[in-house]
Amino acid sequence: MIQQPTLEKQVRNLTKGETAYTDYTDAEAGDELEFKFTVANSKVNGIGNTWQDVSIKDALPEGLLAEDGSQTIKIPVGDVGVDGTVTKTVKVRVDKNEDTTLINTAEATGSNYYVSPVTLPSNDVRVNVKKTEFTKPVKLTMTDQIVDETYPDSHNATQTEVDDVAGGDKIDYTITVANTAAQSKFTGGKLTFDVPKDATINSLVVNDMPIPAGWYENKATANGQQIGITDIDLISGDTLDIKVNLTLPKKVTFDRYTTTPKIVGNDTDQSAYTATGDPLTMVVADETISFTPQDINFGAHPTLQAGMVLDRTAETTAPNAVVKISDERRTKTPVSITVKAVEPFREIDNSTAHLPAHLLFYHGSAADAVTQGVEIAKTTDGQSLTDVVWQQNEGLRLHVDGSTNQPGEYRTQLEWQVNMGY
Structure with a gap:
């Protein structure tokens, strides 16, 4: 017996659901087939040492196409050790629609296999193609x-x-x-x-x-x-x-x-x-921030006493927002919001009449004056800016500085500012 490795080729029809590999299959045009190549270097009949740099070449017959549309399959295998076995699989498609049998043989070569034949052939594999009559409408x-x-x-x-x-x-x-x-x-x-x-x-x-x-x-x-x-x-x-x-x-x-x-x-x-x-x-991407402050109301009071702290009415107290925000930015860089009272509380019908009171921003145990501007919210990198919502005892509250029972409706103006990349 010649001392040589072996190359076995088998096939199965994936389109028809075949699971076992054999040396033949029945097929129709368009069927997907899978070839299995098994390279063995038997300890008994092999070349006696590692078969090096092995590769497989399979020249497909007309009527079979590789996945890349070509008719030549090339598979690198590498080294096959003594008593070693390497298995490779490739998919092909039947590209012929006629009654015919497609037969071909693969070949394996290695850099140190010198016993004749230098190129090692596989067994024959047969694909029995049956012509399909196309009579039905396409879908x-x-x-x-x-x-x-x-x-x-x-x-x-x-x-x-x-x-x-x-x-x-x-x-x-x-x-x-x-x-x-x-x-x-x-x-x-x-x-x-x-x-x-x-x-x-x-x-x-x-x-x-x-x-x-x-x-x-x-x-x-x-x-x-x-x-x-x-x-x-x-x-x-x-x-x-x-x-x-x-x-x-x-x-x-x-x-x-x-x-x-x-x-x-x-x-x-x-x-x-x-x-x-x-x-x-x-x-x-919109890349905008929609920023809509709401009017803040501290309610009606028959008299004001120095030291009183007035809370906002329900319209701007949680769960209702003081500022409604929609952050449509794709890249969420850090943002901060500041607010400042730009003028004293004035009577709307008599601008010379002032209310003895000022706004404070309450956060935790601290309260900051709003006259110079105060930071009320900020985000970190990647974080969206969301609605400004305050509980009753936090956020903007009105601190009364002096007693008064002078009737009237008093207003101030707030300046809100969104600071990008603080």
């Missing part, structure tokens, strides 16, 4: 998703809309088209979708195979740039997976951008067929 399903790679937490539940988009963000589109109808054949298809004007396509991958820029269409439209992928054929069970990565221009010219992927082509009977996916939407 294409499309599912689409969009993700902001730069700011990944801004999408909705179905990942069809991303909020808080900004110039320079990297955006991912994923578009999947599947022909789910048995005995059907979609041919001559063209899939189109739009990307914003001046966006840069970083990569476009179809079924895990990168597509160079010159191999797909890119033309200017009213909605930006229309990307087109042509010559699409999908027989029963076929799936088309498209992944697009793009970079938005530094200055975006839209507030809201939507594209709906669409595929057009021919049904089994050559009539026109169209399918559309889910609208994919980008919404530009």
